Amino acid sequence: MNIIRWAARIFGTLLVVFSLIFFIGSMIEDSHNQGLGLETYNIIVFAVLGIGFTALILAWWKEGLGGIIAFISFIVFNLLAAASPVEGSRYMSLLLIPLVPSILYLLYWLLKRKTGKEGRRA
Numbered sequence: 001m002n003i004i005r006w007a008a009r010i011f012g013t014l015l016v017v018f019s020l021i022f023f024i025g026s027m028i029e030d031s032h033n034q035g036l037g038l039e040t041y042n043i044i045v046f047a048v049l050g051i052g053f054t055a056l057i058l059a060w061w062k063e064g065l066g067g068i069i070a071f072i073s074f075i076v077f078n079l080l081a082a083a084s085p086v087e088g089s090r091y092m093s094l095l096l097i098p099l100v101p102s103i104l105y106l107l108y109w110l111l112k113r114k115t116g117k118e119g120r121r122a
Contacts, residue, residue, distance in 0.1 A: 001111050005063065008104035012056040012070075015098060019053060041085055048077045052098060059105045063112070067105030074098045 023046075052073030059066025077098070082091040 001108060001115070004104055004108045004111070008063075008067075008101045008108060009060060011104070012059065012101035015101060016053045016056055019049075041080075045077065045080050048073050048080065049098075052077060052102070056101055056105075059102075063105045064109035067102050067109055070102035071099065071106060074102060 052070045055066045055069035055073060057066070059070060078091075078095055081095050084091070
């Protein structure tokens, strides 16, 4: 079970750090080119993504709560990406990757609850 938890922690942390680096780099580049004029759709997508990444950090302490919030946020993010109003954009299955650590956290949480209940009965 600890392997699942540590896999979720490592993968989730790397995902958050990697995404932050790209987000900050993108914001710096955009500010030099055209200012920070984000459209409403982009603000919503970034907010949902930010909630998901924050939930991955929360899952270090509260696996169940963080996993559920991250899972829901990344599902909503994928739905928003699939229904993108941007002309010529297409959905990439690569966007499903953030779901992996949230699923691992939920799996760990469920297994922990199951073994905890069985341990109390004995």
